[in-house]
Amino acid sequence: xxxxxxxxxxxxxxxxxxxxxxxxxxxxxxxxxxxxxxxxxxxxxxxxxxxxxxxxxxxxxxxxxxxxxxxxxxxxxxxxxxxxxxxxxxxxxxxxxxxxxxxxxxxxxxxxx
Amino acid sequence: xxxxxxxxxxxxxxxxxxxxxxxxxxxxxxxxxxxxxxxxxxxxxxxxxxxxxxxxxxxxxxxxxxxxxxxxxxxxxxxxxxxxxxxxxxxxxxxxxxxxxxxxxxxxxxx
Numbered sequence: 001x002x003x004x005x006x007x008x009x010x011x012x013x014x015x016x017x018x019x020x021x022x023x024x025x026x027x028x029x030x031x032x033x034x035x036x037x038x039x040x041x042x043x044x045x046x047x048x049x050x051x052x053x054x055x056x057x058x059x060x061x062x063x064x065x066x067x068x069x070x071x072x073x074x075x076x077x078x079x080x081x082x083x084x085x086x087x088x089x090x091x092x093x094x095x096x097x098x099x100x101x102x103x104x105x106x107x108x109x110x111x112x113x
Numbered sequence: 114x115x116x117x118x119x120x121x122x123x124x125x126x127x128x129x130x131x132x133x134x135x136x137x138x139x140x141x142x143x144x145x146x147x148x149x150x151x152x153x154x155x156x157x158x159x160x161x162x163x164x165x166x167x168x169x170x171x172x173x174x175x176x177x178x179x180x181x182x183x184x185x186x187x188x189x190x191x192x193x194x195x196x197x198x199x200x201x202x203x204x205x206x207x208x209x210x211x212x213x214x215x216x217x218x219x220x221x222x223x224x
Contacts, residue, residue, distance in 0.1 A: 009153075033212070042117075042203050042215030043156070088155065090213075099144055099163050100171065101205075101213055105155035 004104035023089030119216035136204030144207040145187040
């Protein structure tokens, strides 16, 4: 079983601040995904990163996949209250199966007005 | 375009009762999953299916059974509910290697 560790577990910031959350593993992943989950809802995919060193931008969100494909980060610029939610990283299991997705425990972000 | 639909959305069970959670997807996806989400534990995989008629165990399968008789439906059963099964249950489906689509969840309380 591959373990994805996310940090920090909780983050509370003021509107307008920048932040970075991390997703780390001791194993190599063929791809990693980031999801955002709002209260009472299921997770929704934000981005998939596939290539080591890849950087993807989604408006104020910047996602990076580590060169060795063992880690990823999510940077938010000028956070807004609408960014509040649980951010989850996920990757496919190894061991011959790409069918299963393993999730980190998530970073719960609160952006205060 | 419904995507992934879970029923029911809320349920309260007494210890020892049984129930079935239904997941339906209209995207013709091959892979379907059941996860449970508990505070501080993230999403943990209970069972999954890679196609009609197939099922496999995930990380936390004990106390649950599943069936995938039709491609679009994935059922999760609790034969004898226990308080430890109080959780929020999410169904997901995938059509390819990457993106998973999730339902809105079922909040189950076992008293």
